[in-house]
Amino acid sequence: MKQQGTGRGHEDDWWRRLYGDGGGAGGGAAGDTGASDAPDTLDDRVASALRALAATGRAAPAPGDAPERPERSDPATGKPPARTAPPPPPAFPTPPAPIPLQATGPGSRPATPRRPVPPPRGAPAGPPPCAPPPDGPEPGPLPAADPAALDELVPDTALDGARYGSLTLRAASRRGDLARHRGDVRRDALLTVRFGSGRHALLLVAVATGPPAGAGAARAARDACAWIGGAVGRSCTRLAEDLRTDQRDALRSGLQRLTDRSYGTLRARAEERGLPPERYPAALRCLLLPADPECRTRVFFGVGPGGLLRLRDGAWQDLEPTAPDHLPRRAPADPGDPPPPGAGRGADGTRSPAEPFLFRTAFARPGDMLLLCSAGLAEPLRQDPAFAARLAAEWSLPRPPGLTDFLTAAQLRVEGHPKDRTAVAVWES
Template sequence: MKQQGTGRGHEDDWWRRLYGDGGGAGGGAAGDTGASDAPDTLDDRVASALRALAATGRAAPAPGDAPERPERPGPATGKPPGRTAPPPPPAFPTPPAPIPLQATGPGSRPATPRRPVPPPRGAPADPPPSAPPPDGPEPGPLPAADPAALDELVPDTALDGARYGSLTLRAASRRGDLARHRGDARRDALLTVRFGSGRHALLLVAVATGPPAGEGAARAARDACTWIGGAVGRSCTRLAEDIRTDQREALRSGLQRLTDRGYGTLRARAQERGLPPERYTAALRCLLLPADPECRTRVFFGVGPGGLLRLRDGAWQDLEPTAPDHLPRHAPADPGDPTPPTPGGSADGTPAEPFLFRTAFARPGDMLLLCSAGLAEPLQQDRVFAARLAAEWSAPGPPGLTDFLTAAQLRVEGHPKDRTAVAVWES
């Protein structure tokens, strides 16, 4: 009992030195409840514990080890609890144990990938890549928008269609892979519109493409479509009658005049914007389609590059007008008319693309294709692509809108331009 009491007193003194009960470093008397004036921060408590350990000659417990606790009676003996006497102090006091620190040098932990650091505000952005990625044609960033000109935004893709009498129309315009990757606006514009009603209705489909490096190229293309649409709409009754009666020369002269005036308006808009005329212009290609099922004459006219093809019996036929079909230009009807000698020409009279005109007679089973250069070029240069489109569009009956778009946007390596396709199936 004496030994047990002695050991218990020694251990109580060790616990008082370690945790303290208000008596400071030397410990207070049993039952002392006076408050200590010593600082009571976490660092002070750790320092006090280390001093107590040094004074008793005991080493600090390893991290995670619990201090020795009194033994508890076993379930069978029922003996009163006893305490295990601490071991005798060593001959030389053990120095305070250092607090373990986490290693931070090389090899202390597996390497983790570093996140890219965004450039500071105002830093110049990386130049846009010159070629689109080889993966799928998913849209990239949106084109920049002006909050004061949201009406100038152009959607990535436009899709339209109609059916009148013996013809079925499908039209699609989509942004090219390069423009999608760079976040540029689609420079191809598409207009499908009907003037009149019943058998006297006239359909107009216009496709325009702005210049590659022109400021406001998308706006210029839409302006070209809008202005030719307005001009045709105001003359639709006379044009529809000329088509039904096959007045080819009257059609050529009238459509050429309307086209000239549209390009004159484009040049006036370029001056308003402070741009040279060649920077605010567009290639323009149009189809006039009578809704009368008894009239199968289809009229093409326009200016600039693109394609006009016919799919007949599973084979492509190039209907692009050739040089003999280009007639000399007419003189302006009014001496004060600002229309220049050639559509799309510069203000100083520099010649530009000639006016194009052609009529075609449709047979049941034919498909007439009007397209921008972005689709005409791969059709003319890639036989595999041309054969695949011919197979897709030679199936019985015209495709649905989504099927037509899927075929029109088939990717061809080396041809990342915008694509616009207008197809007319005859029954």
């Protein structure tokens, strides 16, 4: 009992010195119970502690941060007093006071500003660069429309594609910068169709360009594609058989008859519309592609200017009877590739009109790309070596491009070449 009383006496003496009750170091006897005349409530002790700390120049802690002290035992029972649970919060608590943005008072210091995060190594300084400008100008005014002839309107761009057997087809036709600026319709026309099914299917791609002047140019190009498409479709069984059996003479004579008949129909329609027949026909160039993967013969035929080229091993080969200086005068012959017909000669060897019938077959090797195009693309491709090299790089990748990538490459601008462009490419695998 003596030791317990002595411990309580020292404890009460420590509290008296801390709270400034005036007691000395030995103010309590050995058996003293720690009773005092000074108020000894919890609130009084906390207030006294705050006054003592403020006198030393230290920042006062928040009311909830007061230092813990040893629990006092009840003098009668020797057990800690029972804890009282805090009162429950009100049904509708009031919002707490806003937290200050910066501490104030003794010992506080302004917040250190955050350093900006440096850009990663190798990143360009300054704001990110703007998106690259488009390859061509935005379309200008829309072409004038006739309420009674809305079928005369032509969309700015046409895009198509397909895959059969070992070939992948991409086709795009785009209005030229000059026509966009003037609000004229696209004079190039594009037709991609399939006749038959399975191994006996036959693909036809037709590219036509209307005359450079006069009304009805776009209609003339579409009529040329439609008439040759109908003629080939009605003869597709015989043409597909001639392709599989390699009957090239029969193909040449048959396709020339179909082309002549189509042009005869176009001239008759021009007379019905009061147009000069010699100005109405359009340039027309076509590809016949068998869907049979075992038949690798590709047939080109048509009339008028344009381009027929082959991309092999990253280099262009011009398959036309003549070629510009920066391209080979004639592509190396493949087994089974007959020489192109002489300029100005028809299929039967007689003299042809001013625009001779054109015909050529080509044997497709894996990795080849055959390009059929209108004059709007053939001219810069033949006259600008840098443009030809860029297209060769774009289209020599291991896999054929998607539709949008093909269109993007086909419409790359070349100074001084604002015509409509139509391109048909066939990749061989």
